[in-house]
Amino acid sequence: MIDLINQPWPWYVSGPLIGLFIPLLLIIGNKQLGLSSSIKHICAVCLPVKKIPFFNYDSKKEAWNLFLVVGIILGGVVTNYVVDLNYEVLINETTKAELKQIGLTDFKGFIPSELYNWSTTLPNIVLMVIGGFLVGFGTRYANGCTSGHAIMGLSLLNVGSLVAVIGFFIGGLIMTHVLFPLIF
Amino acid sequence: MKHLKFIALGILFGIILVKSEAIAWFRIQEMFRFQSFHMYGIIGSAVFIGVISIIIIKKFNIKTLSGDPIKLTPKPFNKIGNLTGGVMFGLGWALVGACPGPLYVLLGTGYSIIIIPIISAIIGVIVYGLVKNKLLH
Numbered sequence: 001m002i003d004l005i006n007q008p009w010p011w012y013v014s015g016p017l018i019g020l021f022i023p024l025l026l027i028i029g030n031k032q033l034g035l036s037s038s039i040k041h042i043c044a045v046c047l048p049v050k051k052i053p054f055f056n057y058d059s060k061k062e063a064w065n066l067f068l069v070v071g072i073i074l075g076g077v078v079t080n081y082v083v084d085l086n087y088e089v090l091i092n093e094t095t096k097a098e099l100k101q102i103g104l105t106d107f108k109g110f111i112p113s114e115l116y117n118w119s120t121t122l123p124n125i126v127l128m129v130i131g132g133f134l135v136g137f138g139t140r141y142a143n144g145c146t147s148g149h150a151i152m153g154l155s156l157l158n159v160g161s162l163v164a165v166i167g168f169f170i171g172g173l174i175m176t177h178v179l180f181p182l183i184f
Numbered sequence: 185m186k187h188l189k190f191i192a193l194g195i196l197f198g199i200i201l202v203k204s205e206a207i208a209w210f211r212i213q214e215m216f217r218f219q220s221f222h223m224y225g226i227i228g229s230a231v232f233i234g235v236i237s238i239i240i241i242k243k244f245n246i247k248t249l250s251g252d253p254i255k256l257t258p259k260p261f262n263k264i265g266n267l268t269g270g271v272m273f274g275l276g277w278a279l280v281g282a283c284p285g286p287l288y289v290l291l292g293t294g295y296s297i298i299i300i301p302i303i304s305a306i307i308g309v310i311v312y313g314l315v316k317n318k319l320l321h
Contacts, residue, residue, distance in 0.1 A: 008204070008205050009203040011204070011221070011224075011225030011229060012229060014204030014226055015225055015229030015233075016233045018204065018206075018226065018230040019229060019234045019237070021197055022233070022237050022238070023237035023241065026237075026248070027246065027248055027249060027254070028189055028248070028249055029248070030248045030255055032256070035283075035288075036283075036284045039306055040309050040313075043309055047310070049313065052310075052314060053313075054312070054313030054314075054316050055313055063187060065190075067187040067188075067190040068190045068193060068197070069288055071191040071193060071195045071196075071197065072195070072198040072285060072288045073198065073288050073291055074191070074194065075195040075199045075200075075292060076288070076289040076291065076292020076294075077292045078195060078199060078292075079199050079203070079292075080202075080292065085202070091208075091211065092219040092220045094217075095213055095214040095219045110208040110293070110295065111209040111281060111298075112209055112281075116297050118296070118297055125300065128301050129300060129301070129304040130276075131275075131276045131279035131280035131301055132280060132303065132304030132307075132308065133304045133305065133307060133311075134272045134273065134275050135276035135280060135287075136304065136306060136309040136312070137269075137308035137311060138270065138271070138273030138276055138308070139273050139284065140269065140309050140312040140313070140316075141268060141273075141319065141321075142265060142266050142272075142273055143259055143265060143269065144259060145283050147285055148259070149259070149266075151227065151230050151231060153259055154235075155231055155234025155235050158259055159261050160260060160261035160262060161266075163261070163263065163270065164270040164273075165270065167266060167267045167268070167269065167273070168270050168273055169216075170270070170274060172215075172274040172277055173216055174274075175216070175277075175278035175279055176216035177217075179279075
């Protein structure tokens with residue numbers, strides 16, 4: 001039991017649990033899983049953007065999505081409080097060696113502290129800004145993200161979701177194999 | 185407070201995302217380098233459970249807890265939008281190492297630096313809202 005709390009969960013435990021959120025959300029709330037639209041709702045609720053037609057919709061109806069997001073953030077807070085998360089994720093040794101080649105030495109935690117922390121260099125901040133922008137713009141243009149397309153959309157056997165997921169991988173592979181060697 | 189259930193579900197979802205390590209930049213790199221089955225296993229088994237659940241819900245006409253019929257709305261198929269937007273998202277996903285769900289979880293687990301990609305994602309969505317009509321979908 002202690003192990004279950006302290007150790008990371010293998011894919012065959014965490015994957016099916018994530019999948020169960022599809023029926024859970026449908027049966028409890030009649031909602032389809034999808035997280036990227038929350039960014040749009042944050043804009044519509046918190047920012048003066050109602051003049052832009054894209055944001056001029058009844059955001060109250062989508063409030064559930066923002067509450068889900070609040071819960072997700074709290075889930076992170078709770079886990080961090082209960083478990084020590086400053087451990088090294090045991091990735092494949094080849095991956096580790098390749099990441100060492102682009103200059104990483106610190107593999108502790110969930111994100112590389114040498115790239116992304118408050119005392120990092122300006123170019124790395126710019127990379128974070130560009131990456132975040134692409135995530136935001138891309139999810140709206142594609143009309144979904146990993147949860148809405150890859151998990152919910154594929155579960156509904158949506159053709160558009162399959163196309164989007166193929167796009168996710170094309171983009172991810174280009175970034176990892178073509179752009180990373182040029183950037184780092 | 186009818187939204188409380190979504191906060192509760194979110195907390196569970198956040199905990200599972202942390203324990204799955206799907207929020208780790210390192211795991212996303214491993215996935216895009218095809219050097220581990222971990223992320224493929226997570227996404228694949230989640231979709232498997234999703235497909236089975238949808239089949240069961242449809243076949244037995246399962247209702248929500250409050251007795252309403254379950255609405256399943258497929259997303260529209262936009263050839264250019266799905267693909268181009270998908271590629272853009274993929275580029276960002278590999279760079280930041282997190283998609284929207286994990287961005288929120290990382291913020292919760294104390295990686296305050298993640299507020300930077302979150303804010304620029306918000307800017308990205310606003311810019312999309314401004315140029316939407318000029319884009320092919």
